[in-house]
Amino acid sequence: MAIVLTAKDFSFLEQMLHAGGGSDQAHGLIRKKLDEARIVFGTDIDPEVVTLNSRVRYRINGNAPEERTLVAEPGHEVRGMTLQLGTLRGVAMLGMAAGEAVMVPRRDGTVETLVVEAVLYQPEAERNPDPIAEIISDAMPPKAPANAVTLLSEYRLRRRTVGVDGGDDPGPGPSAA
Numbered sequence: 001m002a003i004v005l006t007a008k009d010f011s012f013l014e015q016m017l018h019a020g021g022g023s024d025q026a027h028g029l030i031r032k033k034l035d036e037a038r039i040v041f042g043t044d045i046d047p048e049v050v051t052l053n054s055r056v057r058y059r060i061n062g063n064a065p066e067e068r069t070l071v072a073e074p075g076h077e078v079r080g081m082t083l084q085l086g087t088l089r090g091v092a093m094l095g096m097a098a099g100e101a102v103m104v105p106r107r108d109g110t111v112e113t114l115v116v117e118a119v120l121y122q123p124e125a126e127r128n129p130d131p132i133a134e135i136i137s138d139a140m141p142p143k144a145p146a147n148a149v150t151l152l153s154e155y156r157l158r159r160r161t162v163g164v165d166g167g168d169d170p171g172p173g174p175s176a177a
Contacts, residue, residue, distance in 0.1 A: 001102065003095040004049050005037040006124065012052060012072050012085065013094070022086060025105045029091045037095055047125035048098040052085065055121035056093060061112050067120065070094065089114060 005013070016022070017030045042051075050056050050070060057067045068083035070090055083090050092104040092114055101115040 001096065001100045003033055003037040004045060004097070005033075005039055005095045006042045006045055006051055007039055008042065009052050009094055010034065010037060010039050013091070016086065016091075023088075023107065025107070026086070026088055026091060029088060029105070033091065033095060042124040042127070045122075045124050046097065047122050048119050049122070050093050050096050050116060050119055051122055051124055052094070053123045054119050056083075056119055057117045058093065059115045059117060060089075065117055069121075 013030050013034055017027060017034070045051060052070055052072050055067065055069045057065050059065050069081060070085060070093060071082045072085045074084055074086065083093070085091065085094065088104050088106070092102050093116060096102060096116045098116050098118050101113055103111045104114045105111055
């Protein structure tokens with residue numbers, strides 16, 4: 001499992017570690033995550049990776065799925081709707097991708113298996129929509145086949161290649177000679 005964190009999320013974990021408080025288990029989990037994480041810009045993170053303020057569907061020990069928004073500040077926690085980053089589950093989940101599983105220590109000494117099923121909402125993905133995709137989808141007729149964009153791109157590439165080789169491209173038109 002590769003841990004991927006935005007610079008902002010990495011900074012939050014560092015602050016938590018330096019602030020003290022919390023359990024030894026939480027500190028160990030944070031240290032491990034900080035040591036192993038690959039840091040990326042928010043604009044470069046995969047939309048399937050859990051970041052702060054992401055809405056996540058996950059399972060604990062194969063039980064019924066739960067959906068929560070991962071929040072950093074205790075004051076933003078809403079019972080049954082959010083998961084606080086300061087919890088062992090919150091720290092474990094941050095930086096995981098959909099489909100990944102991790103063993104999370106519990107305060108009673110046992111461990112539980114946390115599986116991230118889906119990232120339902122990620123703020124970084126919402127802020128960085130693909131502008132080309134929007135333009136292309138707006139320009140396509142309603143009855144265009146699903147692969148129309150690919151076909152159009154392939155056609156343009158073939159046409160450009162033929163013109164460069166001088167093969168079938170007749171040129172700009174008849175010459176004046």
